[in-house]
Amino acid sequence: MPPISHGFHGRRTDAGERDRVPPGQYVTHDFPVLSAGPTPHTPLESWTFQIRGEIDQPKSWTWEELTALPSDRVTVDIHCVTKWTKLDTVWRGVSLDTLLDGVDTSAEYVLAFSDGGYTTNLPLADIRDGKAWVAYEFGEEPLEPEHGGPARLLVPHLYFWKSAKWVRGIELRANDEPGFWEMYGYNNYGDPWKEQRYAGD
Amino acid sequence: MIELDGNAIGGELYDVFGMDMTGVMGVCTYCGAHAPVAEAVVYMRGPGTVARCRACHELHMVLVTIRDVTCVDISGLAALEMQ
Numbered sequence: 001m002p003p004i005s006h007g008f009h010g011r012r013t014d015a016g017e018r019d020r021v022p023p024g025q026y027v028t029h030d031f032p033v034l035s036a037g038p039t040p041h042t043p044l045e046s047w048t049f050q051i052r053g054e055i056d057q058p059k060s061w062t063w064e065e066l067t068a069l070p071s072d073r074v075t076v077d078i079h080c081v082t083k084w085t086k087l088d089t090v091w092r093g094v095s096l097d098t099l100l101d102g103v104d105t106s107a108e109y110v111l112a113f114s115d116g117g118y119t120t121n122l123p124l125a126d127i128r129d130g131k132a133w134v135a136y137e138f139g140e141e142p143l144e145p146e147h148g149g150p151a152r153l154l155v156p157h158l159y160f161w162k163s164a165k166w167v168r169g170i171e172l173r174a175n176d177e178p179g180f181w182e183m184y185g186y187n188n189y190g191d192p193w194k195e196q197r198y199a200g201d
Numbered sequence: 202m203i204e205l206d207g208n209a210i211g212g213e214l215y216d217v218f219g220m221d222m223t224g225v226m227g228v229c230t231y232c233g234a235h236a237p238v239a240e241a242v243v244y245m246r247g248p249g250t251v252a253r254c255r256a257c258h259e260l261h262m263v264l265v266t267i268r269d270v271t272c273v274d275i276s277g278l279a280a281l282e283m284q
Binding site: 032033034035036037038039081082146161181184185186198199 | 203204242244246247248249251253258263265267268272274
């Protein structure tokens with residue numbers, strides 16, 4: 001009699017990976033496309049990234065200027081509030097530290113704004129100190145429009161709705177203004193490790 | 202497919218309004234276009250569901266279900282003309 005086969009196990013999340021998956025999430029290997037509107041196609045010639053609001057002199061970069069800035073290649077895990085987690089995603093982008101360098105502001109919050117009207121709010125501290133990027137490459141390729149290209153915010157320590165697709169800038173604010181999903185009852189902060197999906201979590 | 206039409210939320214709207222809404226005429230707050238709810242452009246693969254005007258792409262409805270309670274924002278519709 002042949003030894004009993006242990007059969008096929010499929011693809012399991014190993015113990016090392018399990019520690020990287022926040023509560024209530026599952027690991028996906030594809031990259032789901034989520035959107036609240038049509039995919040904008042802003043020509044790069046007219047694209048800019050702006051910092052405005054509580055700042056003496058608003059700052060603005062053209063596409064050429066932004067992509068000429070020093071960039072980081074980052075490998076991070078991303079967590080969507082719709083419960084998928086994708087491990088080891090590879091991005092290239094400009095750190096918000098670079099963009100905010102020399103910016104003197106009393107603001108404590110930012111509202112990121114995007115083509116198509118999407119917004120999301122974050123504490124300013126959460127996009128500083130190497131925690132956030134304006135990302136324009138995914139997996140060594142230009143970021144595809146359906147995933148937020150030409151550029152999206154990348155704030156991997158928060159649920160991914162905070163990583164605004166098609167981002168065009170941030171508004172520095174003294175007060176905290178809820179963004180699009182936050183206004184409809186999603187959590188104001190969105191820490192996946194505390195499972196802060198909805199207001200009150 | 203990312204973009205669906207209003208028929209995709211027919212069931213969800215039935216649960217909220219207690220009637221079939223897909224044939225109801227909606228009037229866009231932004232551009233004034235008249236169209237049946239079934240003709241809206243619907244995005245369901247997000248934290249919530251969004252229905253937009255097929256003419257001007259502005260928001261008609263946002264449906265969000267949180268802890269089994271569904272909230273519907275229809276401020277993008279100036280009117281829903283029920284026969």
